Structures are given as structure tokens and as C-alpha cells.
Amino acid sequence: xxxxxxxxxxxxxxxxxxxxxxxxxxxxxxxxxxxxxxxxxxxxxxxxxxxxxxxxxxxxxxxxxxxxxxxxxxxx
Numbered sequence: 001x002x003x004x005x006x007x008x009x010x011x012x013x014x015x016x017x018x019x020x021x022x023x024x025x026x027x028x029x030x031x032x033x034x035x036x037x038x039x040x041x042x043x044x045x046x047x048x049x050x051x052x053x054x055x056x057x058x059x060x061x062x063x064x065x066x067x068x069x070x071x072x073x074x075x076x
Contacts, residue, residue, distance in 0.1 A: 005036035040066050
């Protein structure tokens with residue numbers, strides 16, 4: 001199973017790995033947001049109906065779905 005964005009943050013902060021990797025807290029959060037985005041898009045693609053006639057590719061629909069649903073909420 002892939003590591004979730006929350007698990008990634010927990011691992012970095014609990015083990016103080018970010019000190020060794022010279023990462024700032026903002027970099028950890030940005031990386032976790034990117035991981036979360038990829039996981040949401042991947043889940044969308046797995047559950048999207050395949051084989052039907054579509055104007056865009058499933059990846060484009062997934063990106064659009066993510067942007068409409070989550071993008072404005074993650075830019076704090």
C-alpha cells in the first residue's frame with residue numbers, strides 16, 4: 001500500500017527526518033499536498049467509467065475534478 005500524505009507528514013515530523021534532509025515545514029506540507037493530489041487523481045481514475053466516449057482523457061477529467069474539488073481548499 002502506498003504511503004498516504006498524512007503518514008508522510010507523521011513520519012517526517014516524528015522521526016525528525018526533515019532536519020537531516022534540510023527540509024522546512026512548508027516543504028513537507030507542499031510534498032504532502034502533492035502526494036494527496038496524486039492519490040485523489042489515481043482514485044478518481046480507478047473509479048471512472050472507462051471505454052465511454054469522452055471529450056477529454058480520463059487524466060484530464062481527474063485533474064479537473066481535483067482542481068474543482070480540492071485546489072482552492074488546499075491553498076491556505
